[in-house]
Amino acid sequence: xxxxxxxxxxxxxxxxxxxxxxxxxxxxxxxxxxxxxxxxxxxxxxxxxxxxxxxxxxxxxxxxxxxxxxxxxxxxxxxxxxxxxxxxxxxxxxxxxxxxxxxxxxxxxxxxxxxxxxxxxxxxxxxxxxxxxxxxxxxxxxxxxxxxxxxxxxxxxxxxxxxxxxxxxxxxxxxxxxxxxxxxxxxxxxxxxxxxxxxxxxxxxxxxxxxxxxxxxxxxxxxxxxxxxxxxxxxxxxxxxxxxxxxxxxxxxxxxxxxxxxxxxxxxxxxxxxxxxxxxxxxxxxxxxxxxxxxxxxxxxxxxxxxxxxxxxxxxxxxxxxxxxxxxxxxxxxxxxxxxxxxxxxxxxxxxxxxxxxxxxxxxxxxxxxxxxxxxxxxxxxxxxxxxxxxxxxxxxxxxxxxxxxxxxxxxxxxxxxxxxxxxxxxxxxxxxxxxxxxxxxxxxxxxxxxxxxxxxxxxxxxxxxxxxxxxxxxxxxxxxxxxxxxxxxxxxxxxxxxxxxxxxxxxxxxxxxxxxxxxxxxxxxxxxxxxxxxxxxxxxxxxxxxxxxxxxxxxxxxxxxxxxxxxxxxxxxxxxxxxxxxxxxxxxxxxxxxxxxxxxxxxxxxxxxxxxxxxxxxxxxxxxxxxxxxxxxxxxxxxxxxxxxxxxxxxxxxxxxxxxxxxxxxxxxxxxxxxxxxxxxxxxxxxxxxxxxxxxxxxxxxxxxxxxxxxxxxxxxxxxxxxxxxxxxxxxxxxxxxxxxxxxxxxxxxxxxxxxxxxxxxxxxxxxxxxxxxxxxxxxxxxxxxxxxxxxxxxxxxxxxxxxxxxxxxxxxxxxxxxxxxxxxx
RNA sequence: GCCCGGGUGGCGGAACUGGUAGACGCAAGGGACUUAAAAUCCCUCGGGUGUUUCACCUGUGCGGGUUCGAUUCCCGCCCCGGGCACCA
Numbered sequence: 001x002x003x004x005x006x007x008x009x010x011x012x013x014x015x016x017x018x019x020x021x022x023x024x025x026x027x028x029x030x031x032x033x034x035x036x037x038x039x040x041x042x043x044x045x046x047x048x049x050x051x052x053x054x055x056x057x058x059x060x061x062x063x064x065x066x067x068x069x070x071x072x073x074x075x076x077x078x079x080x081x082x083x084x085x086x087x088x089x090x091x092x093x094x095x096x097x098x099x100x101x102x103x104x105x106x107x108x109x110x111x112x113x114x115x116x117x118x119x120x121x122x123x124x125x126x127x128x129x130x131x132x133x134x135x136x137x138x139x140x141x142x143x144x145x146x147x148x149x150x151x152x153x154x155x156x157x158x159x160x161x162x163x164x165x166x167x168x169x170x171x172x173x174x175x176x177x178x179x180x181x182x183x184x185x186x187x188x189x190x191x192x193x194x195x196x197x198x199x200x201x202x203x204x205x206x207x208x209x210x211x212x213x214x215x216x217x218x219x220x221x222x223x224x225x226x227x228x229x230x231x232x233x234x235x236x237x238x239x240x241x242x243x244x245x246x247x248x249x250x251x252x253x254x255x256x257x258x259x260x261x262x263x264x265x266x267x268x269x270x271x272x273x274x275x276x277x278x279x280x281x282x283x284x285x286x287x288x289x290x291x292x293x294x295x296x297x298x299x300x301x302x303x304x305x306x307x308x309x310x311x312x313x314x315x316x317x318x319x320x321x322x323x324x325x326x327x328x329x330x331x332x333x334x335x336x337x338x339x340x341x342x343x344x345x346x347x348x349x350x351x352x353x354x355x356x357x358x359x360x361x362x363x364x365x366x367x368x369x370x371x372x373x374x375x376x377x378x379x380x381x382x383x384x385x386x387x388x389x390x391x392x393x394x395x396x397x398x399x400x401x402x403x404x405x406x407x408x409x410x411x412x413x414x415x416x417x418x419x420x421x422x423x424x425x426x427x428x429x430x431x432x433x434x435x436x437x438x439x440x441x442x443x444x445x446x447x448x449x450x451x452x453x454x455x456x457x458x459x460x461x462x463x464x465x466x467x468x469x470x471x472x473x474x475x476x477x478x479x480x481x482x483x484x485x486x487x488x489x490x491x492x493x494x495x496x497x498x499x500x501x502x503x504x505x506x507x508x509x510x511x512x513x514x515x516x517x518x519x520x521x522x523x524x525x526x527x528x529x530x531x532x533x534x535x536x537x538x539x540x541x542x543x544x545x546x547x548x549x550x551x552x553x554x555x556x557x558x559x560x561x562x563x564x565x566x567x568x569x570x571x572x573x574x575x576x577x578x579x580x581x582x583x584x585x586x587x588x589x590x591x592x593x594x595x596x597x598x599x600x601x602x603x604x605x606x607x608x609x610x611x612x613x614x615x616x617x618x619x620x621x622x623x624x625x626x627x628x629x630x631x632x633x634x635x636x637x638x639x640x641x642x643x644x645x646x647x648x649x650x651x652x653x654x655x656x657x658x659x660x661x662x663x664x665x666x667x668x669x670x671x672x673x674x675x676x677x678x679x680x681x682x683x684x685x686x687x688x689x690x691x692x693x694x695x696x697x698x699x700x701x702x703x704x705x706x707x708x709x710x711x712x713x714x715x716x717x718x719x720x721x722x723x724x725x726x727x728x729x730x731x732x733x734x735x736x737x738x739x740x741x742x743x744x745x746x747x748x749x750x751x752x753x754x755x756x757x758x759x760x761x762x763x764x765x766x767x768x769x770x771x772x773x774x775x776x777x778x779x780x781x782x783x784x785x786x787x788x789x790x791x792x793x794x795x796x797x798x799x800x801x802x803x804x805x806x807x808x809x810x811x812x813x814x815x816x817x818x819x820x821x822x823x824x825x826x827x
Numbered sequence: 828g829c830c831c832g833g834g835u836g837g838c839g840g841a842a843c844u845g846g847u848a849g850a851c852g853c854a855a856g857g858g859a860c861u862u863a864a865a866a867u868c869c870c871u872c873g874g875g876u877g878u879u880u881c882a883c884c885u886g887u888g889c890g891g892g893u894u895c896g897a898u899u900c901c902c903g904c905c906c907c908g909g910g911c912a913c914c915a
Contacts, residue, residue, distance in 0.1 A: 005867045219831055223910055226830070231914075251915060264915090305913080337914045344915090351913060423914055540909080613852070614839060620908090622839060630852050640867090681843090691841065694851035701851090708868075771847045776896040778847055816895055821846050826895045 009639040011603030015735045019117060027751045028067075028122040030078040032529040039075035040530050041067045042509055042569075044538030044546070047084045048108035048130075052115045054578040054585060054611075054623065055539065057595045061608040061732075062575060062617050062687065063537050064121045068731035069683055071122075072755040078530055080512040081116065081123040083109050085132035086436045086501045088166055088182060094435075094471050101435040101471050102464040105132055115596065119604045120735050127515045131504035136511065137437035138458030139521035140503060144440060145451050146560050152198045153429075155449065160428060162190035167473070168431045169194055171500060174545065181545075189296075194430035195439055195497060199552045203228055203422045205566075206551055215571030217618070220543040227544050229423025234407050235339070236416035238263060238316040241324060245271060247316055250338035250421055254406040255399045258391035259345040259366035260318050261356065264309065264330035266340040267292045272312070272329060281313035285329060292331045307332050307355045318343075319415040320406070321392060330355060338421055346381065353381040366390045367399060427549065429500040434461070434471045436498030444485035444492040453486050459494070474498065505546055506553035509533050509568055522562040533569045537617075540574035547572070573687060576620035578611075585623070593623055605733035606632045612689040612732055634697060635736055638725060641704050642740050648719040649744040655716050658762060664706050665714035672721045673763035675699040676756045679728045689732065696728050724756050772797045773824040774806040782823075790817045797823040 022028070032038070043063040046056055067079035083105075090101035097104070109130060116123070129136055147153035161170040165185040169192070174181045199206075207228045210221045233252035240247060247263060265272060267289045276282040288310040295305070309330035316327055325344075332351055333342055346356035347365040356363055363378060367386040385399030394402050410416025430439070438459040440452040452459055462480040463469025474480055474496035485492035507521075513530040514523035538546075547569070554568040577584055580591040598607045610631035615621040658666055675695050682692035703721055706713055713721075722744070730737040730750050741750050765786050770793060772780040780802040784793060794815055797803060807827065814826040 006865085008866080217832095219910085222831055226911060229911095229914065233915085249915085253915075307913085332913050332915095334914065342915045349915065351915075421914080543910080610852095616840085619833095619840090624839065624853065626853055627839070634852085636866090690839090691851080694841075697851055769847080773846085773896070776846095776894090781847075814895065816846090818846060822896090824846080824895055 004640045004643040007640060007643060009636050009736070011605060011635075011735070014739045015118075015120065015603055015605070018735045018738050019120060021749075022120075022122075023117065026124075026126070027749075028077075028079065028124050029126055030076065030124045032526055033076050034529065036076045037074070038078065038530060039067075039070040039535075040078045040533045041070065041535045042080065042512070042533045042537070044536070044542065045082045045084050045505070045508060046112065047087060047089070048105055048112055049089060050108050050111070052112055052595055054593055054595060057119065057607060058578055058611045058617075058621060059537060059539070059575055060116065060119065060121050061611050062573070062689075063535075064119075064608070064734075065612065065683075065689060065731040066535055066537075066687065067122050068734060069755070071751070072727070072731070072753055074754075078127075078512070079123055080127040080515075081121070081125070082127075082129040082508060082512070083112075083131065084501065084505050084508070085109065085130040086137075086498075086504060088168075088433065088435070090435045091433060091471065100463070100467050100469060102132065102461075102469075103467050105130075105435075118599055119595075119608065122734070127512050129508065129511060129515050131437075131501075131508065132435070134458045134460050136508075137504070139511070140437050140499070140507070141440040141452070141457050141459060142454060142521055143507070143557070143560070143562075144499070145454065147197065147556060148441070148451055150560075152201065152556060153195060154198065155193055155195050157191065157193045158428075159189045159191050160194055161187045162192075163187050166433075168433050169428060171428045171502075194428050195499075196426040196428050197552070199427045199549075200422060200424055202552055202555050203230065203424050204420075205555060206424075206548065209551075209566060213567060213570075213572075216569075217540075217572065217574055220540065220547065220572060220574060223543045224548055227424060227548065230420060231422075232418070232420050234403075234410060234416050235419035236319065236343070236410055238318060238325075238343070240271075240275065240327070241315040241317060243275070243314070245274065247271060247327070247341050248339045249341045249343045250419060251343055253345070253348065253403075254410075255385070255388060255391075255394075255397075255402040256345040256348045256366055257318070257320050257343065257406060258388075258394070259347050259364045260323075260325055260343045261346060261362045261364055262325050262344045262352075263316055263327045264333045264342050264344050264352070264355070265312075265327065266333040266335040267296075267329055267331065268335040269329070269333075269340045275312045275314045275327065279313050281311065285310050285312055288329060292329075295331070305331060307351065307358060309355060309359065311359075319410070319413070326361075328355075328359075336425065337423065347378060348381055348383055350381040350383060353378070364390060427500075427552070429503055430497035431500055432473055432475065432496070433498055434473050436501060437461075437504065438474065439495045439497050439499055441495045442483055442485060442492045443495065444488065444490060446490060447485055447487040447492075450485055450487050450492070456486070502545060502549050503553075506549040507557060509536075509550070510554075510557065510563060520562070522557065524562065524564070527562070528564050531563065532565050532567055535571045535573065536569040537573045537575060539577070543574065573617060575617045576615065578621050578623055580623045582622070593625075598628065602628055602632050603735075605736045606635060609635065609693065609733050613693045614690070616686070616688045616690050634700070635733065637704065638700055638729075638736075639740070641700060641707070642722055642744060644707060645718050645722060646744065648715040648722070651715050651719075653716055653719060655720055656714060661714050661717060662712070664711040665717040668703060668706060668713045668721050669717045669762055670765065671699055671702050672717075672724050673759050675728065676724060676758045677763060680755070680758060692728070693732070696725060700725060726750075727753055727756050768820055770797075770820075771822045772800060772803055773822060774803060775827055776824060779803055779806055786820070790819075793817055793823060797825065 041063055043059050067077050071077045085105050090105050093104045094101045144153055161175050163170055163180040163185060165183050166180060170180060170187060175187050179186050207230055210224060231252045233250055234254040235248060235250045237246040237248050276285045309328040312327045312329060314327045315324040317324055344352040346352040346363045348367055366389055367382060368389050369386045388394050388397050388402050394405060407418045438461060440457060440459045442450045442452060444450050462477055463471055470477055481493050483492055483494050510522055510527055510531060514526040517523040550568050557563040583589055585592045610628045613631060614627055658669060661669060678695035679692040682688045726737045726740050738750050767783055768786050770782045770784055771778050772782060780800050782796055794817055810827055812825045812827055816824040
């Protein structure tokens with residue numbers, strides 16, 4: 001065999017060659033084939049910010065391995081790619097660099113598409129879409145109109161989260177610690193009109209169907225559960241004394257209703273004015289409300305506000321015991337949750353307890369810990385459940401049964417009802433910006449809000465046809481605004497809000513199934529074949545926002561008749577961040593690694609290999625420049641091994657029966673099949689490519705060592721071993737494997753190659769190592785025939801010289817034999 | 828405060844269902860080849876002790892427990908990361 005120790009694999013020429021071939025032949029185009037198993041693998045599509053970063057490299061490498069692997073397993077794989085192309089950075093770049101958001105975006109897309117192609121990713125580029133394309137967002141406008149018809153889209157005036165620096169409204173989930181999720185500037189409340197999607201109509205389903213998502217990380221489901229925040233309880237009316245008004249409260253603790261000693265209203269509560277109008281309390285209450293509202297705006301999100309309140313001069317009646325309790329306005333009561341009014345039970349709620357202490361209000365205990373009698377004075381609220389006391393007919397019941405009994409009682413008497421509330425609120429989608437999908441409605445003074453007729457869609461963003469077109473926010477573009485009313489023909493004004501960009505990403509995965517469909521948003525035949533996404537891959541930072549919106553949209557599209565599925569993503573893989581020197585890569589920290597430089601220096605295969613090898617996908621990946629050298633070394637090692645063993649590929653290919661193989665051949669054959677099993681299991685169970693790669697490395701190390709030591713395993717075994725290596729590595733380093741495959745005389749490319757088949761007989765060891773313990777400590781090892789029986793094994797262990805030293809003639813109390821593993825002698 | 832993750836060599840990480848802790852890779856040290864370098868190959872590599880081709884002790888955040896045997900299971904803590912945070 002020749003010496004190839006100094007030859008190097010020419011990644012540059014090889015990668016260019018195969019990429020050209022893929023671009024010309026488009027082997028990764030997918031077409032629905034009814035009756036054939038499909039597999040839809042999708043990575044979260046990128047925002048075209050300019051260039052790809054290491055997070056993308058990692059995300060797409062993982063997705064590509066899965067796509068190629070599933071193809072080798074015989075699936076009809078769809079693996080599309082596109083662009084989440086609307087958004088504020090385009091507008092900011094436009095202002096800064098004087099280019100139009102559209103041309104900035106499309107330039108970036110062109111550049112980044114090249115970068116992705118240079119990574120050798122097996123996308124079906126025929127399905128590529130960009131959400132800023134009118135051919136995409138026109139269908140979004142259609143969906144919007146359908147939602148409007150069904151009351152799933154509506155307009156209202158509310159207090160919204162306003163980001164002054166982005167000059168737009170944010171949804172609640174887009175406010176992180178009181179700041180904008182995008183620009184990190186503080187968010188302020190502001191009252192204005194806006195469009196909403198009625199996600200709360202699906203709250204129940206979104207919550208309960210989480211249980212069907214067996215392929216999702218528990219962590220993500222917990223986050224969604226908390227975000228939806230369903231609570232069951234009692235909604236109950238308290239009559240206001242001396243006024244024909246009721247205050248409705250919501251509580252999850254109806255069992256404490258006999259402990260109510262006062263009532264708290266949110267400062268925004270609509271009844272306050274009426275309660276105090278014309279009374280001596282009016283002045284004080286109104287100024288309190290005003291001060292509190294201002295304070296609330298100023299308050300930073302992490303600080304705990306001191307509890308404050310003011311008496312309204314009014315009392316209301318607890319319908320359960322007829323007691324009159326004073327009504328307060330309190331700064332800690334939220335208008336946004338429940339009814340904006342809470343019954344205060346200081347003995348069993350810590351906030352009420354603190355409030356009562358401050359204003360010396362009575363505290364009445366009505367819940368006793370199950371195993372304890374009444375104690376002394378409470379130092380803090382007792383919030384656990386227990387046994388009811390001082391609760392009229394309910395005294396003596398335990399909390400759980402009392403809750404139901406009290407709800408029943410309220411329902412029977414007509415002053416209360418069982419109710420479920422949610423923390424989740426409707427999704428505010430209005431953005432007061434330019435670079436987004438226009439909301440397709442018209443405001444007419446006579447007719448009100450009129451939908452744009454479907455035949456007039458798309459409502460196209462103005463100014464995109466020229467690099468000099470205006471990209472001012474739409475409310476500043478008079479030419480766009482002025483129109484006529486589709487209903488009465490009179491002069492009217494277009495809606496100037498654009499949609500939140502999360503709307504586009506809420507349904508793009510479905511559009512990939514039919515990107516050219518021209519008569520409706522989705523082609524039912526195609527979506528029924530391809531959806532749901534079998535494997536979705538992306539960063540955990542989208543655990544709530546994007547993934548919840550997409551689940552909501554899927555249900556809306558289902559109810560509109562466009563889809564037949566409930567859940568969009570069957571399996572979800574949330575990959576960790578790429579970090580360097582212990583911190584997330586960022587320009588400000590100066591620790592960014594540019595994928596371009598790496599691909600230039602090492603080639604795409606090496607970069608892919610290292611990003612898969614350095615950590616399992618769900619964990620953060622510490623970028624290590626020297627580790628990349630290691631990945632490169634490994635590929636070169638395989639390259640040299642293949643060169644050295646080239647002759648094996650020209651001889652006969654049929655494997656002899658293992659009994660006919662020489663010792664080295666049998667050992668290599670065994671290791672080959674053990675590796676097939678290890679790699680297959682690693683991919684199938686949890687996509688742990690790091691252990692898959694290390695298994696292949698072990699096999700390569702063994703083969704190389706055998707060759708170097710002149711052991712000459714049977715040639716067909718060497719050939720099968722190397723072919724296996726190439727097949728196992730192909731999903732991770734496709735250019736390299738294709739080249740080696742061709743070099744070793746295969747006339748068909750690997751695109752249709754079949755994943756190696758594991759042979760348990762071939763993998764079976766005929767001699768195994770058994771450890772021998774004395775009192776649980778390893779004292780010796782035995783090489784024995786794999787089929788040895790327990791008695792013989794025990795005898796061999798006791799007879800072992802090292803073991804005899806420890807037993808020293810003593811009679812063992814007990815001997816434990818574990819098949820194929822160990823013997824433990826207990827003295 | 829509450830709810831999830833996670834803590835293993837100098838580093839990234841392995842370890843099936845309770846059964847050899849540290850696979851694989853990186854770094855480091857030593858050596859071979861070479862005029863030299865690169866490339867490549869070989870050896871050592873958790874800590875400690877000793878009579879040092881070998882043997883023993885110790886070791887998976889800390890303290891207990893269950894077990895013949897615990898990185899793995901149970902109880903109680905500590906630290907790190909993430910999410911939520913007056914949600915009645």
